[in-house]
Amino acid sequence: MSWQEHYKNHTMTAAEAVESIQSGERIFVGSNAAQPQALVDALTESTSNPGHNEIVHIMTLGAAPSANSAFRDKFRHNAFFIGANVRDAVNECRADYTPMFLSEIPALFKTGAVALGCALIMVSPPDSHGYCSLGVSVDVVKAAAESARVVIAEINQQMPRTLGDSFIHVSQIDAFVESNRPLVELAPPVQSDATRRIGKHIAELIEDGSTLQMGIGAIPDAVLECLTGKRDLGIHTEMFSDGILKLVESGVITGRCKSLRAGKIVTTFCMGTQKLYDFIDNNPGISFLPTEYVNDPFIIARNDKMVAINAGIEVDLTGQVCADSIGEKFYSGIGGQVDFMRGAARSKGGKPIMALPSTASPRSGPMVSRIVPTLKAGAGVVTSRGDVHYVVTEFGVAYLHGKSIRERAISLIQIAHPDFRAELVAAARERKLIPA
Numbered sequence: 001m002s003w004q005e006h007y008k009n010h011t012m013t014a015a016e017a018v019e020s021i022q023s024g025e026r027i028f029v030g031s032n033a034a035q036p037q038a039l040v041d042a043l044t045e046s047t048s049n050p051g052h053n054e055i056v057h058i059m060t061l062g063a064a065p066s067a068n069s070a071f072r073d074k075f076r077h078n079a080f081f082i083g084a085n086v087r088d089a090v091n092e093c094r095a096d097y098t099p100m101f102l103s104e105i106p107a108l109f110k111t112g113a114v115a116l117g118c119a120l121i122m123v124s125p126p127d128s129h130g131y132c133s134l135g136v137s138v139d140v141v142k143a144a145a146e147s148a149r150v151v152i153a154e155i156n157q158q159m160p161r162t163l164g165d166s167f168i169h170v171s172q173i174d175a176f177v178e179s180n181r182p183l184v185e186l187a188p189p190v191q192s193d194a195t196r197r198i199g200k201h202i203a204e205l206i207e208d209g210s211t212l213q214m215g216i217g218a219i220p221d222a223v224l225e226c227l228t229g230k231r232d233l234g235i236h237t238e239m240f241s242d243g244i245l246k247l248v249e250s251g252v253i254t255g256r257c258k259s260l261r262a263g264k265i266v267t268t269f270c271m272g273t274q275k276l277y278d279f280i281d282n283n284p285g286i287s288f289l290p291t292e293y294v295n296d297p298f299i300i301a302r303n304d305k306m307v308a309i310n311a312g313i314e315v316d317l318t319g320q321v322c323a324d325s326i327g328e329k330f331y332s333g334i335g336g337q338v339d340f341m342r343g344a345a346r347s348k349g350g351k352p353i354m355a356l357p358s359t360a361s362p363r364s365g366p367m368v369s370r371i372v373p374t375l376k377a378g379a380g381v382v383t384s385r386g387d388v389h390y391v392v393t394e395f396g397v398a399y400l401h402g403k404s405i406r407e408r409a410i411s412l413i414q415i416a417h418p419d420f421r422a423e424l425v426a427a428a429r430e431r432k433l434i435p436a
Helices: 003-009 014-020 037-045 087-091 102-111 141-147 193-205 218-225 242-249 274-280 337-345 405-414 418-430
Strands: 026-029 053-057 075-079 118-123 131-133 150-156 167-169 175-179 211-214 265-267 286-288 306-311 314-316 351-355 390-393 396-399
Touching (some): 037 118, 141 167, 193 396, 306 337
Parallel strands (some): 026 118, 150 175, 306 351
Antiparallel strands (some): 131 167, 390 396
């Protein structure tokens, strides 16, 4: 049977496609902006499957109706990275959170440690050779699709065709559901005075010819806005957003000096606006590769002058970073933070940077310091004090690598918000971190 015949014979409605999912099976759902929403909706609406299914995923941008309390007896989510659509379910114990380095998740699927019965994915239409692109999210999706018993693909006419190790052949897919819907967009975040100042401090640490990793949010975008005077920067990052577009167009990002995959933007997924999705479509300058490669610290370290920029929720006076919870409340996930912090630390001329505004404003209550004497009760350490090199707030840069606890505490207090410095000094003395 030709691939064209296979495609035609296995094309069906979303409702028909999810009928192959068995009760009690573990279901993988595609990531980020590549969540197959038509399939997710059909799964929730299905009445033939009594449920008892576990749904595993990293962050997804679309709606997650199966995480609603009405379906608590039918589905249970297991998030390797918590997004807004499942955060309440996790913190109400209706869903699970599995803390994992992003680089190590694919091995769970491939070895069967987390055996997948079905993978629901979104891909581009097949090319003339029968290959579909995983588009905006290769990340852990490729490993899931290669490991699941059944693969059901939403063939979206609007999914960009990305290049790299990003393809799956029609013959590897068991059911096809055609759609034509815009991808979920992520608008650029609003900048504050604090994030702009943080961006400026970090930009001063970045040398010409550096290779960058950045996450998503106001701080990475603020850094990118401050790099217009740099030359020949490269990108090796788990994800990127619209912030890089101007730097590519202006010739700041060329990848010319990269020691690994020179000239290529290396990534594993992206999230942003339609302009970004148009930019990556069929673009040979961008290589979308799985997380087991992109996030491997040993691969990251092969990029000379690797600069990793990551965000924390709070940092204690010894340098421990909490990045996935607010006290006992789980908020996000480990993601690729430790992968890139360790990779950059081992890079020749590399710089692992942890960035955060000096304060936070809770929904109720007064402003609080994000540099703290001790992490909140229940908060977990994502990046250990041994992995932290640079910590940046709007008030400056603290360099902690090779520094004593006393030196660390003093450096961190100096970049805390002025309103909290006296309080932090007193706490540091009480903890015997600095002398009286």
